Amino acid sequence: MRVSLTVNGRAREADDVWEGESLLYVLRERLGLPGSKNACEQGECGSCTVRLDDVPVCSCLVAAGQAEGREVVTVEGLAALAGRRAARGAPDGPDGPDGPDGQGGQGGQGGPGGPPGEGATRLSPVQQAFVDAGAVQCGFCTPGLLVAADEMLERNPAPTDADIREALSGNLCRCTGYEKIMDAVRLAAARQGEAVRPCP
Amino acid sequence: MDFLRPASWEEALAAKAAHPAAVPIAGGTDVMVEINFDHRRPEHLMDLNRIGELGEWEVGEESVRLGAAVPYTAIMEHLRGELPGLALASHTVASPQIRNRGGVGGNLGTASPAGDAHPALLAAGAEVEAGSVRGSRLIPIDAFYTGVKRNALAADELIRAVHIRKADGPQQYSKVGTRNAMVIAVCAFGLALHPASRTVRTGIGSAAPTPVRARTAEEFLNAALDEGGFWDNGRSITPSVAQRFAELCSAACNPVDDVRGTAGYRRHAVGVLARRTLAWTWESYRGTAAAEGGV
Numbered sequence: 504m505r506v507s508l509t510v511n512g513r514a515r516e517a518d519d520v521w522e523g524e525s526l527l528y529v530l531r532e533r534l535g536l537p538g539s540k541n542a543c544e545q546g547e548c549g550s551c552t553v554r555l556d557d558v559p560v561c562s563c564l565v566a567a568g569q570a571e572g573r574e575v576v577t578v579e580g581l582a583a584l585a586g587r588r589a590a591r592g593a594p595d596g597p598d599g600p601d602g603p604d605g606q607g608g609q610g611g612q613g614g615p616g617g618p619p620g621e622g623a624t625r626l627s628p629v630q631q632a633f634v635d636a637g638a639v640q641c642g643f644c645t646p647g648l649l650v651a652a653d654e655m656l657e658r659n660p661a662p663t664d665a666d667i668r669e670a671l672s673g674n675l676c677r678c679t680g681y682e683k684i685m686d687a688v689r690l691a692a693a694r695q696g697e698a699v700r701p702c703p
Numbered sequence: 704m705d706f707l708r709p710a711s712w713e714e715a716l717a718a719k720a721a722h723p724a725a726v727p728i729a730g731g732t733d734v735m736v737e738i739n740f741d742h743r744r745p746e747h748l749m750d751l752n753r754i755g756e757l758g759e760w761e762v763g764e765e766s767v768r769l770g771a772a773v774p775y776t777a778i779m780e781h782l783r784g785e786l787p788g789l790a791l792a793s794h795t796v797a798s799p800q801i802r803n804r805g806g807v808g809g810n811l812g813t814a815s816p817a818g819d820a821h822p823a824l825l826a827a828g829a830e831v832e833a834g835s836v837r838g839s840r841l842i843p844i845d846a847f848y849t850g851v852k853r854n855a856l857a858a859d860e861l862i863r864a865v866h867i868r869k870a871d872g873p874q875q876y877s878k879v880g881t882r883n884a885m886v887i888a889v890c891a892f893g894l895a896l897h898p899a900s901r902t903v904r905t906g907i908g909s910a911a912p913t914p915v916r917a918r919t920a921e922e923f924l925n926a927a928l929d930e931g932g933f934w935d936n937g938r939s940i941t942p943s944v945a946q947r948f949a950e951l952c953s954a955a956c957n958p959v960d961d962v963r964g965t966a967g968y969r970r971h972a973v974g975v976l977a978r979r980t981l982a983w984t985w986e987s988y989r990g991t992a993a994a995e996g997g998v
């Protein structure tokens with residue numbers, strides 16, 4: 504079957520989709536967006552986390568056909584999403600990239616669009632915080648953690664440690680022991696707060 | 704495989720009548736695991752996400768009509784006051800990502816003895832609204848679970864909503880597992896005080912082939928509370944009554960040994976949970992009763 508959906512702000516179509524296929528498979532294998540990772544395929548690890556109509560979900564547990572006509576944001580679209588929030592004056596700070604949606608990841612995948620869009624080299628504030636805090640080791644869990652952390656910070660700009668742990672409780676990491684990940688999210692929250700505060 | 708996409712409840716019933724073996728998929732958090740691992744290859748997969756009413760709820764006089772596909776997250780956020788036991792149970796399910804998709808209709812469809820909604824529904828009192836092209840009926844929750852992962856639905860029926868009695872007193876839900884998130888219950892216990900009818904109801908999870916109520920324990924406790932005038936005098940429940948209640952809850956279990964725990968451990972733990980949830984809810988009842996000048 505054919506599935507039409509919006510991914511990172513761009514209308515996309517996937518053909519020859521098997522009816523039992525997951526959204527994760529469509530994203531990775533049919534739309535050239537391998538950022539969302541396939542680790543467990545049973546909802547346990549969160550490395551496939553994407554936003555489906557804004558809501559964080561395990562894309563391995565969404566049937567492809569259920570995503571028909573809906574909006575998906577993957578890790579490849581986080582920089583553009585942050586840019587859009589910044590443009591709206593939401594907490595992301597003035598540095599947020601503001602390229603058109605989806606240019607980042609999809610251009611960067613060597614799709615037919617030629618050179619990677621500007622967004623491909625820019626990171627969202629949460630991504631930058633993960634780099635700066637050293638929260639990435641093998642990196643397999645990182646895309647899912649980024650999508651989950653980004654969504655939490657959008658909802659809850661000043662999270663407590665308990666809030667962070669709760670929001671990330673569906674994301675497993677085998678490498679870091681989580682402390683650096685906590686540091687990264689605290690850093691992203693602090694920077695977000697600074698960016699918002701100094702406008703009296 | 705065919706992917707059916709009914710846009711309304713009536714269309715869904717017609718599709719289910721035409722293809723009784725079609726597998727409905729709501730949040731997909733049970734169905735997709737089975738498909739991903741090739742444990743299930745249905746000829747028809749039927750998406751329920753397009754039927755908007757299944758994601759809605761209505762708070763009535765006596766009960767809440769909860770659409771079959773309302774996700775756990777919404778129950779936690781919006782129905783904590785009306786359905787405190789179910790909201791607590793919802794919060795123990797898996798992770799935010801799973802709670803954003805999974806809901807009570809799917810939990811009832813799977814009817815796993817470990818499903819977290821079940822003890823809360825049994826304790827609160829609920830009816831499952833099932834529909835088919837033949838009509839609709841309300842199945843009392845006590846009659847819904849018919850065996851291990853089996854329920855009372857006919858092949859052409861779908862769950863439209865669950866009618867859950869609104870809390871008229873404190874409710875609790877407690878679950879034993881190896882960690883806080885992402886854990887299938889070793890055993891679980893739900894308890895609801897119903898001061899209006901002066902009764903206590905229970906629900907036990909993961910400690911019998913189906914979710915069950917501890918009926919003998921409920922009867923014992925109802926009689927003991929009545930005899931001692933506890934509902935009126937608001938005294939603390941005596942340790943011997945709590946102890947006997949816990950023993951009877953343990954006795955209501957019919958557990959198995961498995962990777963998550965032994966039968967003996969489950970029986971013991973259910974007793975502990977029963978005693979604790981009784982203490983928590985009763986102390987909370989005494990507090991509110993005192994505040995209202997009732998005792």
Ligand SMILES: Cc1cc2nc3c(=O)[nH]c(=O)nc-3n(C[C@H](O)[C@H](O)[C@H](O)COP(=O)(O)OP(=O)(O)OC[C@H]3O[C@@H](n4cnc5c(N)ncnc54)[C@H](O)[C@@H]3O)c2cc1C
Binds near residue numbers: 730772801860861
């Ligand atoms: C990682 C992980 C952790 C989990 N942890 C828990 C946990 O802690 N506690 C817990 O209770 N569960 C847990 N589950 C199981 C699952 O999330 C729940 O059972 C959930 O309630 C299922 O809801 P759903 O909407 O996703 O169901 P689906 O997967 O869409 O459906 C489940 C079943 O119900 C049927 N069905 C769905 N809707 C209807 C309807 N309206 N009418 C008739 N039949 C219907 C389906 O055909 C299927 O057989 C977990 C699952 C995963 C993947």
Ligand code: FES
Binds near residue numbers: 549550551
């Ligand atoms: S791959 Fe989806 S949760 Fe692990």
Ligand code: FES
Binds near residue numbers: 645676
């Ligand atoms: S960095 Fe390797 S799994 Fe998290």
